[in-house]
Amino acid sequence: MCGLAAFLALTPGARASREGMDRALDSLASRGPDQAGQWFASDGAVALGHRRLAILDLAGGRQPLASEDGQVVAIVNGELYGFEALRAELASRHRFATETDSEVLVHLYEEHGIEALRHLRGEYAFVLWDARKKRLFAARDRFGVKPLCWTRHDGMLLLASQAKALFAAGVPARWNLRAVAQASRLQYPLPEDTLFDGIHALPPGCMLLAEAGEVRVERYWDLDYPRTEEVRAITAEDAITEVRTRLDDAVRVRLRADVPLAFHLSGGVDSCAVLASAAPHLRGxxxxxxxxFREQGYDEAALAQTMATHVGARLRVLDVREEDVITHLPAMVAAGEGLTINGHGVAKYLLNRTMREEGFRVALTGEGADEVFAGYAHLRSDLGVLAAPNPASAGLMLPAGEGISLESVRARLGFVPTWLAAKATLGRRMGELLSADFAGYVSETDAGCTLLDAIDARQLAGRGRVEQSLYLWSKTALEGYILRTLGDGMEMAHGIEGRLPFLDHQLFEFVRSLPTHLKIHESTEKYVLRQAVEARASGARGEGRVPAAIATREKHPFLAPPIAARAPDFLRSTFETAPPFLDRARLEALVLRLPSLSRAEQVATEPVLFLALSFCLLHTHYRMELP
Incomplete structure (x- = not known):
């Protein structure tokens, strides 16, 4: 994991600024604390910059990387798995200067051009300059584990791992009011939007090509769920066996590192399955x-200890208290460059800080399993098989009260995905906190229709409800919040590289082909995964992996206990810096009402307050202006 910055002149006379590159790379120091490298074209029209977090070839893996003749130069963030076989095949025709995985990209591009993407397996973002074709080529991995954003400014194309690097290079920090409006209605900006005016997220599975002053974004991979008539015919036993094999392989390839690695662990089946699969391959x-968390219903430490004991792992338990959330929320929001709806972001921020302080640089996590194996309560609700859900999901993934209208979604899809209905209830509450002028602006657009217009409708046509819902979720919640804000943002604030076996595209491409009933079986979510990893005394499948108490446990979202009602002073002081699109008087009135609300109402109000806090904290930290 590293930090990237790249500049390309789009107009005659424009030149890459060395001072701007220095500032951009300095802002990304936490992503790459080990080394900084730069390359400038002789005419000053192109510049590539890299901050390195050394994981492989610690002494020799400096970037930018170049081809033998210097005509192809690249910077890479992330990991390319299975690179050993690629390197062995390329070595007869190319000279390698390092022992890193990243260098294979340069030589793959020399042989395959942009089709090199078809050969990559991993979590990555990169920028490559082809001097012969005068082409800048950038891309992001299939699910968006590694971030990359871009903008045009003063005749230049600028790309970076985070928006803060673009600000450091001279791009003005201004609110993107379209994204703010969408987020205030359905929590998430549109897939290509960021909260910052003029700064675009390169979507997952997409590449950016810049040639002759023109910039275009093209998709090279998508989720491509099968239509209902194309679903694979397979027995449960065969599906379970194949899932186990592919998961084991996805975990195994992510264990290679020349530095210590550790595991994020909860009481859920996902992170436990990753640890169980990895344990036999580790030297110790x-x-x-x-x-x-010190509140019943939110603390999973005992279950995590059960899993650690089961595989002989050492477990480090980090206590996170409400005062920790209050103290570190400003830093968490700044690092994530986005909005949060709960104190769980601070918990991840502190967890990764502790890992780094104790000598680790790589962490394997269970993120993505709920998207791959249909693990969320809202998906069971879409199927009509949801039993009593965990109350913590109310207002977050399950509706809690009246929401904004989503009839446009119902008209186009034939139903309203449950998670969207839940976000609509959040949107109604958030709408009550907007300034009058901004509320008028927001009301001019239909948030549900806006979302569907931004999505490739061909990916929804002919698919079942669960697949349609998952597609929309993956393009918004997964990429924009779970991976970007809670994942990369919290990990790279402390120089931790996250690796996500469940988002291995070879595993996903098999699982997506399975019939829904193997993912949600009666009222059991992630059925095929649970069957593949559950330890059984009889010696049947999965023995020795995940204890039954964990493998059969219902999905519980990772959430911190509500704190807002117990932090009125923090709320008031933060809301004093509210951006103009929020109504300070209404925020203060809500703070005053909090103690009188029922526990259920406080839980449902918490995400709205955290959204408002996030807006305020971003406004202050980045000195945001209106466009």
Missing amino acids: PATAYTVR
Whole structure:
């Protein structure tokens, strides 16, 4: 994991600024604390900059990387798995200067051009300059584990791992009011939007090509769920066996590192399955980290300890208290460059900080399993098989009260995905906190229709409800919040590289082909995964992996206990810096009402307050202006 910055002149006379590159790379120091490298074209029209977090070839893996003749230069963030076989095949025709995975990209591009993407397996973002074709080529991995954003400014194309690097290079920090409006209605900006005016997120599975002053974005991969008539015919036993094999392989390839690695662990089947699969391949006991909240219904430390003991791992438990959330929320929001709806972001921020302080640089996590195996309560609700859900999901993934209208979504899809209905209830509450002028602006657009217009409708046509819902979720919640804000943002604030076996595209491409009933079986979510990893005394499948108490446990979202009602002073002081699109008087009135609300109402109000806090904290930290 590293930090990237790249500049390309789009107009005659424009030149890459060395001072701007220095500032951009300095802002990304936490992403790459080990080395900084730059390359400038002789005419000053192109510049590539890299901050390195050394994981492989610690002494020799400096970037930017170049081809033998210097005509192809690249900077890479992330990991390319299975690179050993690619390198062995390329070595007869190319000279390698390092032992890193990243260098294979340069030589793959020399042989295959932009089709090199078809050969990549991993979590990555990169920028490559082809001097012969005068082409800048950038791309992001299939699910968007590694971030990359871009903008045009003063005749230049600028790309970076985070928006803060673009600000440091001279791009003005202004609110993107379209994104603010969408987020205030359905929590998430549109897939290509960021909260910052003029700054675009390169979507997952997409590449950016810049040639002859023109910039275009093209998709090279998508989720491509099968239509209902194309679903694979397969027995449960065969599906379980194949899932186990592919998961084991996805975990195994992510264990290669020349630095210590550890595991994020909770009481859920996902992170436990990753640890169980990895344990036999490690030279000694694994080290795992978990968070403990001191409130019933939110604390999974005991289950995490059960799993650690089961595989002989060392477990490090980090206590996170409400005062920790209050103290570190400003830093968490700034690092994530986005909005949060709960204190869980601070918990991840502190967990990764602790891992780094204790000598680790790589962490394997269970993120993505709910998207791949249909693990969320809202998906069971879409199927009509949801039993009593965990109350913590109310207002977050399950509706809690009246919401904004989503009839446009119902008209186009034939139903309203449950998670969208839940976000609509959040949107109604958030709408009550907007300034009068901005509320008028927001009311001019239909948030549901706006979302569907931004999505490739061909990916929804002919698919079942669960697949349609998952597609929309993956393009918004997964990429924009779970991976970007809670994942990369919290990990790279402390120089931790996250690796996500469940988002291995070879595993996903098999699982997506399975019939829905193997993912949600009666009222059991992630059925095929649970069957593949559950330890059974009889010696049947999965023995020795995940204890039954964890493998059969219902999905519980990773959430911190509500704190807003117990933090009125923090709320008031933060809301004093509210951006103009929020109504300070209404925010203050809500703070005053909080103690009188029922516990259920406080839980449902918490995400709205955290959204408002996020807007205020971003406004202050980045000195945001209106466009």
